[in-house]
Amino acid sequence: MSSNIPAAGPAADRRPDAPTPRPDSRPRGRKGSDRSRSEARLGWYLAGPAFLIMLAVTLYPILQALYDSLFSLRLTAPDETELIWFRNYQVVLGDPAFLQSLWITIVITIITVLIELVLGFLLALVMHRAIQNLRGLIRTAILVPYGIITVVSAFAWFYAFDINSGGYVNNWFDWVPGITEDLNWFSSQGTSLFVIIASEVWKTTPFISLLLLSGLAQVPGDLEEAAKVDGATGWQVLKRVILPNMKAAIMVAVLFRALEAFRIFDNVYIMTNGANDTEVLSLLAYNTSIGRLEIGLGSAISVLLFLCVLIIAGIAIKGFKVDLAGSTGGK
Template sequence: MTAEIAATGKLRADRQRPDAETKPKKRRSDRARAEARLGWMLAGPAFGIMLLVTLYPIVQALWDSLFSLRLTAPGDREFIWFRNYAVILGDPAFWQSMGVTLFITVVTVLLELIIGFGFALVMHRAIKKLRGFARTAILVPYGIITVVSAFAFFYAFDINSGGYVNNWLSWIPGFDENLNWFASQSTSLTVIILSEVWKTTPFISLLLLSGLAQVPGDLEEAAKVDGATGWEVLRRVILPNMKAAIMVAVLFRTLEAFRIFDNIFIMTAGANNTEALSLLAYNTSIGRLEIGLGSAISVLLFLSVLVIAGIFIKGFRVDLSAGRNS
């Protein structure tokens, strides 16, 4: 009987006692709240202006996508709900453009990540006296306007405009000096991707350079002392500590590459099945004067960008504020 009373009392005590394994919710410190207020004070005005500038076009495009609207007859608009989206999603041209956009995005971002990381390593390991010169030199392509660089690549590869690339590559066995780069989809996309990689790799390299600066040097030295090879140091020490920088670089470039327009418009204008989603929206709205359908494509493009951003943020699972209060 005594044992039963003791067990009952212990059970009640366990029920009243808070679960030791339950972790209390972390409360934000005064420093964290002060940093948040300062952040909003500094970024708030710019964020508000950007919101005002971008919110109206987004809402207007969403509204126009619900109408059957042609630019030649703006007064004959008819509210058709989501019929434009059904037409777009059932059009093979939309999915063709989606495939081209995804292909360009994946290839360009992958190449830029690899090449940019190599440049970042060189600049990070470079002699201090040459570090500033290296950073300035690598920024030259990124400082050129996209339209200018697109025209430069077009005239360099177009044999009808005196392109000189074929002469440079004539030493390669089996290479055709009369190759027309803009006569097929594969070669056209090759030039488009090369122009994108050449211009925007500096952006990736600078972001990755900032990530390399955050890698603790003592961890690298400890790994080398333990006998780790260069590849093991890279895979187990450097890359894990650069996860946040890699996520930001890949996210920003993916969102920008997914909206590619200038290079394709100047080089091929969408010929040879090189039409991306942005160009499809432009050709539908401006070329065919179908404002409703073009707005629907723009809204779908915007939603695709949001989905990509969400996938990257959830996939990387990086806490960008980690260590803020340390």
């Protein structure tokens, strides 16, 4: 005898006319994967043309410099060109002038990046937390130095410190210990590097502040409020909430600025032209190729400079260990 009592369970609770749910056959993460591929394609569409143009403009000079570095090529004796393979690199690496220029370049890069990172972060905080009505004015004022052409900025700093050109810095700051009216800033290595580094910091700190400002905008405000409610001090909020969420922006700022600082040329060329042991790698390559017309040796220095830039980029990316895709919310 069959029973008409319905079986217990979810099927019994469902109305007879209710549609039977279909299992979702799509794999988990498919939506996120499609979105990531779509964003990647969009990124290539937007950046692809600029990337191809930059590649076409820069690839030929790099390959030409690499090719010329394998020859004993001097413009004063073009008929005596000879393939010597890597002998130019041996000469350059064994030259004390190259090692001195490399050391000065590293010193300028490290000091300027560290100072600009601290000052840029402070400026970014000011712009981020400024009063709404004053944000535009403050950001415009901060960005003025970055809008000035580097050569113009270098000449301005040179004439401000050079006593032979009527420099006014000594008269304005004679109350500072060690500064007198007859102090010649460009007569020694230390004071020359001070002016060069100060001009670099003044010129490019706004660039760092812009990059860090974008990082501050990504810090969740509720996390800061929660940390303050839990009794965290300002330093603890900065160390455990703000800086970890700005890691990607800090890496980009350090990477871009270090690569630019390592290729410094204008300020050194205009202020000292390498005097007082202030010659940097880019200036050494210029003086070798243009001044002495040693195209082979100058090309070898340029290739080594390019390799140093690649090494710096690799160290920065590996050191920060930042997933840029993950930091932007991509899946």
